[in-house]
Amino acid sequence: MQELHDAPLAPLTTFRLGGPATRLITATTDAEVIAAVREADDSGAPLLLIGGGSNLVIGDKGFDGTALCIATKGFHLDGTGLELAAGEVWTDAVARTVESGLAGVECLAGIPGSAGATPIQNVGAYGQEVSSTITEVIAYDRRARETVTLTNDECAFSYRHSRFKADPERYVVLRVRFRLEDAQGLSGPIKYAETARALGVEPGDRVPLAAARETVLKLRAGKGMVLDPEDHDTWSAGSFFTNPILTDVEFAAFHARVRERLGEQAEPPAYAAGEGHTKTSAAWLIDKAGFTKGYGTGPARISTKHTLALTNRGGATTEDLLTLAREVVAGVREAFGITLVSEPVTVGVSL
Secondary structure, eight states, rough: OEEEEEOOOGGGSSSOOOOOOEEEEEEOOOOHHHHHHHHHHHTTOOOOEESOOEEEEEEEEEEEEEEEEEEEOOOETTTTTEETTTTHHHHHHHHHHHTTTTTGGGTTTTTTTTGHHHHHHHHTTTTTEEEGGGEEEEEETTTTEEEEEEEEEEGGGBBOHHHHHHHHTTTTEEEEEEEOBBTTTTEEEEEEEEHHHHHTTTOOOOOBBBHHHHHHHHHHTTTTTSOOOOOGSSSBOSBBBOOOEHHHHHHHHHHHHHHHOOOOOOOOEEEEEEEEEEEHHHHHHHHHHTOTTTOOOOSSOOOOOOOOOOOSSSSHHHHHHHHHHHHHHHHHHHHHHHHOOOOOOOOOOOO
């Protein structure tokens, strides 16, 4: 277990932003993770958990406490069952499942971060969510001071949300278990229209696993959503805002604002999101509110490839990023009456 003091945190995040931590511990086993968490809890020191750093916005003043970098390793495949240690690199794990001929997470290729973060956010993209394949999450319960195993139902998954996100101070994810599908080398049914078009198939069709993964990687790369140290469009947290889910009444009011602003023939994106609810597109809202690709003049700008990503063009501060985010939130609210919700976890700062 490595320990550093006054340690820079910016290099541990995909934004490459944020000040130092008073203390940084890197744990490579579950036992080391638990020991570090217990020590912090016993001393009353603030604790910051860091996995892949792809969903993290740390303030310029840094973190006055113990930052714990979870760097555990473990990829265990038993038939269609998969167990991943929390510190496993997610996109590498996806590649290995595809190589093993198992379907279920192939459309989640290229998503940065660690395996342990996936259930917290209920990570999803291109028609798949981890909640559809996770069977159990093994976590350290800081309240009960013991290791627990939570079933899929007990994780309380919903859109970009979970029991872990709802109570962020309680659980430390140690391992995640999945049940994948042996579809004879084929993917799961392609659900996302953009992916189906790129593959030249109809929604619901299956394609070779490798083709599904490679297509998703190309789509993500075209939007600056695959990490590349040389590409500032990837110095981001991916999607900075979640797609709004509106009640029928809220959507009707929103629809009226859209037509008032864009014309009587304008139709906003609309996707069923459960009885009485409709999901719309945050990227569409941002673009139509006037924040187009590349928007901004400072070191923090909207990606040149995707309006949903806010980026560090090099030399930005966290405050630069937040100033841009607040401008976007205010502009979308003024234009369409919808308040966007940020997706990344913020440390020492807020919108």
